[in-house]
Amino acid sequence: MKIVFVSNYINHHQIPFCEAMTEKLGPAGDFVFIQTEKIEEERTSMGWKDETPAYVMKAYESEKVHEECLKKIMDADCALIGWTTDMSLVMPRLKKGALTLRISERLYKKSQLYAYNPRGLIAKYKEHTAFRKGPVYLMCAGAYVASDYGIFSAYPGKKFKWGYFPELKEYGNEDPAELKSKPGEPVKVLWAGRFIDWKHAENALLVAGKFKSEGIPFHMDIIGTGEMEEELKQIVAAKRLIENVTFTGPMEPSKVREYMEKADIFISTSDRQEGWGAVINEAMNSSCCMIVPAEAGAVPYMIENGYNGYVFRSDDTDELLSCAMQAARYPDIRKKMGQRAYETVRYTWNAQNAADRMVQLIGILSEAWGIADDECGVPSREVPAQTVIPWEDGPCSREEVRDESVVTEAALKFNKSEDEY
Template identity: 30%
Template sequence: MKIVFYSLVLNYHQANVADELWELTEHSYCFVELTNLQAEHRKGDTHDYSDRPYLLRAWQSEENYNKAMELARTAECCVFSGVQALHFQKERMKLCLLSFDMSERWLKRGILNLFSPPILRMFLAYHLGNWRKKPLYKLCCSAFAAGDQYKLFTYRGRCYKWGYFTKAGKMDVEASTDVSTSNITPLMWCSRYLMLKHPELPILMAQRLKEKGYRFVLDMYGNGAHEEQAKQLAKELDVEDVVRFMGVKPNEELLSDMREHSIFLFTSDRNEGWGAVANESMANGCVLVASDGIGSSPYLIGDGETGLLFKSPHILSTFGKPDRRALNSLCEQVEYLLDNPQEWQKMRQNSVALMQKMWNPRVAAERLLILIGKLQKGEGTPFAEGPCSEA
């Protein structure tokens, strides 16, 4: 077996790259699923991946578990994700075999995260196992992951950019409708209504834009614990005429709707690990305006080139106590786009091109295999930017 991934569950975050690796390795690839995760814990992903020929469910039987352990001892390269993979990772490290650890940032809430049992276990395994002297590298699914590792004296000089990769189908930007030139500019927000997603910010922004006379509509997709609170806020601020609550739609319909919107608002705070909706919105022709605390933002957004960044909201800000600094920054960036449609079109073209040429499953899989080959020869990455470049 050439390459094996060990992760909690095969889902839409992992399956696209997994499909590509299966083909590129001529079926010498395996994805080891470690937990029987119930549907309600899959973050809305209801797709059934059980028919994937490369899937090995270690949780399903003792035989499968033993197969997964043998692969950890014999594969050309392994990628481990999460504390559930730690037992397999320790076994492989005993043999000093080429491996990657893959994760989002560890210190979302600062050094206090080090005292959470899963992170503490991985931290101790690294230092007590003397893994810094072994062929173990880090795939960083967040622009902040490498910095966190360096603070903990882990994976220094061994971090590479990675992420979650959604499909980036061909989109003819020149031929598609330029919705930014219509009388009413359509804005989109799509997420679960959780506080870390800060649904209050786009609604408060809508109030300001309306007061200033901008012609727009804000469509908010999703559901969650704070949906009713968001609707109540829109009513209190008298923006129900410009803020529409669209509910939940299947992913394919959401991707289609993205193509009918000019600007996508991504308002999460630093607790957002990656945020695959960033990839999806950019690939489908939206200009992404995203919080600079989101894990994918610094990787995907060249500020003013492939989108715009605004100041991340404080993690403790709420409906009753919104982060005014973040709100001011968000409004400033959206107003800039509304006032400068020519800049909107340039960023739109650049972001679609970035997804099609670099941040997509095929390129990520190809680059990972190249990186593995380079590391086996004692060489560094050949990539200056994008997936598998130095983080």
């Protein structure tokens, strides 16, 4: 089985999945990642590396390489198409009618009202809806993707859950909770991300202020850099939080993980513009008690409010503070939530499981369309046979179109009471 993955660039959030695919399909070049542009300077300043594993081809390097990439895409049994502006690599396969899985975060990150621009709707029809009857499917990298694509009737009954899969760290016989604070020690709180408006790091400082006013011993580390850095530091000074809050600056992802492993509580404060939020995977893997916004794409898929984390509305700071106080005051509950968060990543939302399911899903869809091994993903049937997808949740399980407000409210539903712990 030959599978090609096309996206703007490879990063540390995609490498574990790609390596799992390479291992599963063998070293004979049966998996290729095609990078269509250089990594952004802003990302490298955050500690991201411009990595080039052996399975990566860079289509932008030369016209010859671009042609070689196009041939790989056309000859593949299945193409995974992520975000890219180079549609010259994508449209030929779509027009050929070959098996293709589109991978997308939500489209309308500021508001779905942007969907109703006539010119935009025409463009979406040409790129997506026009292929609704063919072997083209949508892998939803976030719980709000299906709602966005449902606006222009794309991929009806052909959507699956997907996401990002950072490195899975397994601790063997070690208990990751042993790295957390001990009874009587200050609560360790962590926030990590870019200092930009829609990440709302200022709301994490509201939590710091609340803890201080309530007399809760704590220390908060804030990892990152960005345009709002001076403003955030001024808030810390004004609230007299200098002894409680440390700005670490940017650092490599592996170093961020070390901070996560020691943190009791991880806070994400992004609004709806957070298409997924890979730091959520990483902090869950590190057994943190999660306090996360319902509007981040990863949250409705990975977090059950009150079971393996706390969920709040991104624009409701009272909810945020309530969740934070709950986590700070009840260390036993906090620890159990962290353990369950770790198990969610260890057993379901990880790269190996995603790769296993992806290969199985491609096999199921190929069989449904009557695609032979040597046909480069081209079906022998005009209509697919009925398929049974064996997973009820997690990567590659079916996704349905729901109004975005319904998705948010479902994520906010409190699933466990304190006495169930």
